[in-house]
Amino acid sequence: MSFGKGSHLHLIDGSAFIFRAYHALPPLTRKSDGLPIGAVAGFCNMLWKYVTDERGSDAPTHAAVIFDHSAKTFRNEIYPAYKANRPELPEDLRPQFPLTRDATRAFNIASIETEGYEADDIIAALSCKARDAGGRVTIVSSDKDLMQLIGNGVTMLDPIKGKDIGPDEVVEKFGVGPDRVIDVQALAGDSVDNVPGAPGIGIKTAAQLINEYGDLETLLERAGEIKQPKRRQTLIDNADQIRISKQLVTLDCDTPLDFTLESLEMQEPVADQLLTFLAEMEFRTLTNRVAERLGAEAPAVVSAPPSEAPAAPAALPIDTASYETVTDMAALEAWIAAIRDTGHVAIDTETTSLDEMQAELAGICLAVAPGKACYVPVGHVEGGDDLFGQTQRVAGQLPMDEVLAALKPVLEDPAILKIGQNLKYDWKILARHGIRMAPVADTMLMSYALNAGTHNHGMDELAERYLGHRTIPIKDLIGSGKSQITFAQVPIDKAAPYAAEDADVTLRLWQHFAPMLPSERVTTVYETLERPMVPVLAGMEMAGIRIDGDVLKRMSNAFAQKLAQLEDEIHALAGEKFNVGSPKQLGEILFDKMGMAGGKTGKTGAYSTSADVLEDLAAEGHDLPARILDWRQVSKLKSTYTDALPTYVNPDTKRVHTSYSIAGAQTGRLASTDPNLQNIPVRSDEGRRIREAFIATPGHKLVSLDYSQIELRILAHVADIPALKQAFRDGIDIHAMTASQMFNVPVEGMDPMIRRRAKAINFGVIYGISGFGLSRNLRIPRAEAQAFIDTYFERFPEIRAYMARTVADAKAEGSVRTLFGRRINTPGINQSGPAAGGARRAAINAPIQGAAADIIRRAMIRMPAAIAHLPATMLLQVHDELVFEVEDGAVDELISVARDVMENAADPAVKLSVPLVVDAGQGMNWAEAH
Missing domain, CATH: 3.40.50.1010 (5'-nuclease)
Structure with missing residues (x-):
């Protein structure tokens, strides 16, 4: 038709x-x-x-x-x-x-x-x-x-x-x-x-x-x-x-x-085709309904569960109508007495914002047993709809300062366990009010220790998955979009069931996960690498770091000029003006007009101008794609950092406060958000200049301590490579040594290009780099790059053996473990096809990257006590680097103490056969210190 x-x-x-x-x-x-x-x-x-x-x-x-x-x-x-x-x-x-x-x-x-x-x-x-x-x-x-x-x-x-x-x-x-x-x-x-x-x-x-x-x-x-x-x-x-x-x-x-x-053209469903699919999905009711409508016979729906399938969690009755709203001190004192009797309490705070540094406290939720939970409103308001946005405190709430004063002794009592879900948020909220909770347990981190890589660890998902309970959606209370209100504006009678449910569910999750930690052999991981991170990261996030807005503004202007200059160069190379940010127009210039090697992708007929494509073209000697890559890099730096960072400055502290995700990457690496301070590039001049905007308080210095080649050191240990281990013990230039082993050239007077190639292979092999990837990195023919990798494995056969052993373990167990016992699940490891290659590379890298993440976590956990006597604060963690702010007179002592903590972070849990080495630097800004 x-x-x-x-x-x-x-x-x-x-x-x-x-x-x-x-x-x-x-x-x-x-x-x-x-x-x-x-x-x-x-x-x-x-x-x-x-x-x-x-x-x-x-x-x-x-x-x-x-x-x-x-x-x-x-x-x-x-x-x-x-x-x-x-x-x-x-x-x-x-x-x-x-x-x-x-x-x-x-x-x-x-x-x-x-x-x-x-x-x-x-x-x-x-x-x-x-x-x-x-x-x-x-x-x-x-x-x-x-x-x-x-x-x-x-x-x-x-x-x-x-x-x-x-x-x-x-x-x-x-x-x-x-x-x-x-x-x-x-x-x-x-x-x-x-x-x-x-x-x-x-x-x-x-x-x-x-x-x-x-x-x-x-x-x-x-x-x-x-x-x-x-x-x-x-x-x-x-x-x-x-x-x-x-x-x-x-x-x-x-x-x-x-x-x-x-x-x-619209077509009628084909009965056999549709019914077969529905039966395979085991949609019994819909299969019968469709069969009746189409006048066909419904196929049998076979849905026998496999013998080893876990039973679905039984629905756990949670009656939100049973929760108490605490509005007088006598009732609060009764709850405090119950907390002391049980020796634990699940706690959750309700606030006006996700930004812990600016959020205002609306109320506190407590639970001491399943179904026994309450909500203590302290900051609910009404109004705010008039021209001036005026609000007034809702009557009938206990004064906030009295509630916090009453709770402070039990929340700081070392004999009472405080249980939370993503407790770092609540820890910071209460710390701003003078309460520092200890000890703590976090159900999100328990789930992470048990199930990293298999599912997310948010409370709503955990409640459904493990308790068979769907929690009250927050949107039902605060709405969304332009009409969204804060939790403080929710009527207390509606807020209380939602809030108390959070504490109740958290307590039940704790009861569910706690016995699983020892049976799954992750108790040590949780107790030594996860739970102790809560107060450490909370303290770092609250400390924040200063930035120089004038430096960023000058950089932003310089980047704008650089972009304009690059656009002029790009237009000159192209022979015409076009929108540099348009992949469609760029593809037409590169492939239609200039006839570069490449082509249209997939069935769509659209050209690909991804970074990989442009890097390949640049490696072939084409100037235009190289300039496009430069333009994209500068554009990203401008939009993501120099323009955006000033918007993150806290109006009260005048500092930038990032937030670290403990349960993000399944390898244990931390992730930084709002803003992301871990992805500031350091290999380009422009990227390094951005670090100049991170500055110390007058009278202080920033100090950076960075593990040297930690993942290569871990590889030498876990793969048991004698040559690499001895080189690290002797303090030899590891890349020069590798080049000497591979290419049979002396270390003395070595061509820097040969060392560079060895360095690229040393770091690339950890991530399972292919000949294609190495050829792109070094801009050499693919056959030559593959020959380098083959030679590398001939010289260090222990690495190939480690890879084979690790993949075999991952296939058998569905996971790998780091030196410190962290379990990293490897979904897809037993699949076939292109995805399997990625799963194998991830499995090979995971124990190495995971061990590096574990080591710096161990160092961070020990650091606050080690530097408590010094006028110094730990501010940032960027993968293998820690950044401190310290008074001028204490810089040398801080470096000595912190270096000792970091270099001995693996012991006594793991006796590494290679030494850990930490490089240190200092300066008025981060660029000078790093």
Whole structure:
């Protein structure tokens, strides 16, 4: 059937269907093998409803379900921080994505995705093509980003509310018509997708400005005419950022498509095809319903569980109506007495913000036994809706200072265990009020020690997985988006069940996990590497570090000039001007115009201009891709650091306070966020200069202590390589020694290029580098690089033996362990295909990187006591490096004490056969110290 006038195309937002299905339904696994299928079940039910709905004359003639291909798209090359704040996918949702594609095809509906483009771009391209062909389009989604497409025969349908979305609804949402939605979004930005926009300008103000000036470019050109000084300056200072934001929010109607509209013709489901899929998924009810509707015989659904499958957790009754709200001191004293009787308490704080350094305390939750929990409100307010945002304290609450004074003795009592979920947050909140909890237990870290790499460790997921209980969603209380309120504004009668439930669930999780630690042989890991990190990291985060805003501003200006210079060079090399941040335009320049080696990727026909592609072209001697890489690096440094860091300065402390995730990477490495201070590059001059902006307080120095080649030292120990171990003991240049062993050349007078090659192999082999990867790093032919690696393994056969042994252990156990007992799970190790190679490389590297992470954790845990007598504070951890701030007169002693702690951190737990060596530096800023 040709597509034209009278045709009606339905475009279903597949990703929205998946997430709606996942969050709307309880977890579900396939009984036969434990595969998560809850989202697939919801998705199939939504599709069945869609295909069986009676629409009469409004029925679609053509339809497709559109999916996102991957997280990275061309927008990440325009703005590397795009969608950087998006949380990781839940572990049980990830394997369900390909199954939803299979489900779509089983329903006989076209399933479409395009590498490098978002689903919204495909929807835009199809909408434009269909409209131009004279047909109608209905976009089945409520996503606000798609509203820019509405008009000229394109409408939207909210599939949940069953509500049509047209131009009037767009005006209601954005204050402008569909043709100006992009301009409003560019100004307002989007915190969910990390689109920067103009600071301080929301949807309402953006709409007013666009309606007044007509369009975004006119507004930016005439920004100097705006009367409000702050708004005027915001638009002038952020004009480039706003224009980048417009690129990010603009959907691409030119997204390449490798199919025709005619191929999307609506088809009836094929009974055998659909019923076979549903039976394989073990959807018994839906299989019978579909079979009845299609007049076919329902296939048998076999769902016998495997003999070793763990039993599903029994639903544990949790009655939130039974919790107490404490509003008088007599009641609080009774709870304190119960805490002393039991010797433990689960505690949780409710606050107004996720930023512990600025959050205000709304209340405290306590639990002493399952079902025995309470909420003590101390900071709830009402009002805030008037013109001046005035609030007043809700009557009937105990005074905050009296509550904290009463709780302080038990929370600091070393005989009473304080139990929490992600307790570092609550530790910092209470520390700001003069309470330092000890000792502590953390259910998040217990789960991490037991199950790193198998699932996430948030309380909601743990409650469902291990207690069979779905917790009250926070959005039910505070809402979302522009109408979101703080927890302090939630009425106490609604806040109390939610808050006390947190403490109750945490206590039950502690009771569940505590007996598992010894049986799974991770008690020592939890007690020596996880739990003690809570107060250590909390103290570092609260200390923060100073930055010099003037230095960053000068750097930002210099980076802007550098970008302009690079753009001029790029345009000169290209022979024409083009948008350097556009992968599409760059691909046309490189491959169509200049004829460089490369090609269109996948079925889409789009060129790839990823960093890997550009690095390969640069290695072949092409200047243009090399300059593009330089431009992207400088652009990322400017947007991620020099522009962004000043926005993280705490108004009270005047310092930047990062936050460390203890239970992030499964190898035990810490992750730094808000801001990320661990990814500041040090190998480029520009990256090193950023560290100049991190400065010491007057009268102090910053001191950096950094493990020297710690992962190579651990490799020499675990693989038992005599030559490497002896070299480390003798203090020999390990890279020169390796080069001498490999290439039969003397160490004395060695060509620096030969040493560089040995260094690249030394570090690369830890990560399972291939000949292809080494050739790219060294910019040498692939055959030559592979020959180097082959020679390396001939000279050090112990490394190959270690790799084979580690992979075999991982396949047999499903995990590997570090020298200190940390268990690192290795999902996918027994798979076949391309993914298996990555799983094997991860398994080989995990014991080495994990041991390095364990060693610096051990050093950090011992450090506060070791330097307590010194006027010094530990501020930062950056993988193998610790950064301190210390008074000028105590620098040498701090270096001596801290170095001793770090170099002996492995003992007595592990007697390393090679010495640990720590390099130290000092200076007025981090660059000087490192």
